[in-house]
Amino acid sequence: MGWYKRRLAKSLWVFHVSGSPCNNCDIEILDLLTPKYDVERFGIKLVGSVRHADVLLVTGVFNQKIAPRIKRIYEQAPKPIFVVAIGTCTSGTCCFKDSYNIVPDREAVIPIDVYVPGCPPKPEAMIEAVAKLIGVLNG
Amino acid sequence: MKASIGWLLFAILIFPGLFFTGVLGLIVGWLDRKVSARVQYRVGPPFSQNFNDFFKLLGKETIIVRNGIHSLFVIAPLVALGSTVLIATLVGITLFQWLGVANDFGDLIVIMYLMMVFSVMVILGGSASGNVYSSLGAGREIKLLLADELAFILVCLVAVIKAGYTFRLDAILATQQAQGMFIASPSGAIAFIVGLLCLQAKMTLPPFHISEAETEIVEGPLMEYSGPLLGFWKLSQAMLWVALPFLLIALFLGGFTVEGYGILWSLLKYVGIVVVMILIKNTNPRIRIDTALHFFWKILTPLAFLATILAVLGV
Ligand code: SF4
Numbered sequence: 001m002g003w004y005k006r007r008l009a010k011s012l013w014v015f016h017v018s019g020s021p022c023n024n025c026d027i028e029i030l031d032l033l034t035p036k037y038d039v040e041r042f043g044i045k046l047v048g049s050v051r052h053a054d055v056l057l058v059t060g061v062f063n064q065k066i067a068p069r070i071k072r073i074y075e076q077a078p079k080p081i082f083v084v085a086i087g088t089c090t091s092g093t094c095c096f097k098d099s100y101n102i103v104p105d106r107e108a109v110i111p112i113d114v115y116v117p118g119c120p121p122k123p124e125a126m127i128e129a130v131a132k133l134i135g136v137l138n139g
Numbered sequence: 140m141k142a143s144i145g146w147l148l149f150a151i152l153i154f155p156g157l158f159f160t161g162v163l164g165l166i167v168g169w170l171d172r173k174v175s176a177r178v179q180y181r182v183g184p185p186f187s188q189n190f191n192d193f194f195k196l197l198g199k200e201t202i203i204v205r206n207g208i209h210s211l212f213v214i215a216p217l218v219a220l221g222s223t224v225l226i227a228t229l230v231g232i233t234l235f236q237w238l239g240v241a242n243d244f245g246d247l248i249v250i251m252y253l254m255m256v257f258s259v260m261v262i263l264g265g266s267a268s269g270n271v272y273s274s275l276g277a278g279r280e281i282k283l284l285l286a287d288e289l290a291f292i293l294v295c296l297v298a299v300i301k302a303g304y305t306f307r308l309d310a311i312l313a314t315q316q317a318q319g320m321f322i323a324s325p326s327g328a329i330a331f332i333v334g335l336l337c338l339q340a341k342m343t344l345p346p347f348h349i350s351e352a353e354t355e356i357v358e359g360p361l362m363e364y365s366g367p368l369l370g371f372w373k374l375s376q377a378m379l380w381v382a383l384p385f386l387l388i389a390l391f392l393g394g395f396t397v398e399g400y401g402i403l404w405s406l407l408k409y410v411g412i413v414v415v416m417i418l419i420k421n422t423n424p425r426i427r428i429d430t431a432l433h434f435f436w437k438i439l440t441p442l443a444f445l446a447t448i449l450a451v452l453g454v
Binding site: 004010011043047048049054078079080 | 172176179180181182183184185187188191192194195198199200201202353354357358361362363364365366369
């Protein structure tokens with residue numbers, strides 16, 4: 001298994017699940033693919049179909065309306081799959097904390113492996129989060 | 140020496156078939172990503188990247204979609220892989236003549252059929268997955284096949300005519316070794332350029348990645364594939380990076396020589412074709428399907444036809 005996990009760590013394909021963000025985190029995620037940060041160095045590739053994904057990048061708060069859909073996307077992904085929550089929205093509901101339709105327990109919707117706080121988080125922080133995930137996979 | 144069963148199995152599974160082409164294809168896939176990254180001022184993935192991708196896909200879960208046709212969905216990538224292996228073997232046996240076996244395998248018509256089988260499997264696999272985007276992609280693949288097929292057949296015909304009306308790949312090679320490469324003549328040069336663009340469309344590389352269009356219909360036919368089945372698709376696409384340029388080299392560039400500096404020259408031919416394809420891929424945006432049809436039917440097919448006429452006239 002260790003050999004397989006090292007292969008997996010070197011080839012994480014990410015799929016972008018937009019919960020209900022203000023869209024700023026999503027723009028920051030796109031920064032990762034630009035020449036300055038270039039996460040393809042680590043074998044990370046942005047894929048368009050959830051069937052090809054290894055990592056789900058979830059942004060935004062989980063509200064009543066989006067939570068079932070996020071759960072469904074998680075179920076559609078082939079296992080093993082990892083979830084990285086991007087932004088303070090996902091980890092601490094951020095500026096939407098008094099909103100009436102927030103799902104209180106997000107971990108009951110999908111299991112989340114890594115949180116990246118920040119509003120929006122810097123691309124460096126996201127790279128660090130993914131590097132942590134790679135570290136966990138490598139043991 | 141006559142070909143025995145054991146030798147045939149070796150040719151199909153190890154060299155120049157599955158193993159050799161697979162490994163070389165994945166390496167060329169890395170070259171593709173690396174050169175693309177350098178064109179975009181990025182660093183690009185490490186050398187082992189495509190191998191990691193492939194082995195990772197082998198260990199993922201395979202999801203079979205409920206509202207699709209299950210058997211077809213599973214069979215399509217396997218048959219596609221098989222046909223790619225056969226193309227690679229047929230072309231490879233003829234190109235690497237030093238295997239020292241009487242080779243009358245390389246029949247051009249069989250190779251053209253097998254290339255069509257690959258496209259048909261993409262179409263079947265895409266339409267069997269019960270997804271709207273996949274069937275859209277499959278439909279576009281049909282149109283693309285209709286667009287490039289005629290031009291490609293004419294291109295092959297040029298080599299056939301110049302070799303004295305024979306469809307055997309080894310005879311085409313032998314003629315070139317006797318009289319020099321076909322690309323040196325006007326008809327050969329035109330046919331080579333048209334053939335290069337046809338390969339671009341056959342491998343659905345940009346600007347002809349109309350059927351896969353990631354940003355628009357999300358990889359089209361491959362959208363619902365996951366795990367090992369996706370891995371087989373990716374492997375056969377990687378193997379096309381080897382098999383099709385090899386075919387073009389056999390048809391117009393006089394094959395490979397393996398003595399002395401000939402090796403370098405052979406390598407240069409292959410890497411040259413691949414890099415030109417990567418550069419075309421990186422400098423062109425995706426075109427619409429009607430533009431592709433226009434381009435192939437109104438520009439490339441007449442050009443290929445002209446090359447055929449020139450070849451008949453002996454120019
Ligand atoms: S964390 Fe901030 S930037 Fe990100 S989606 Fe929420 S509000 Fe927007």
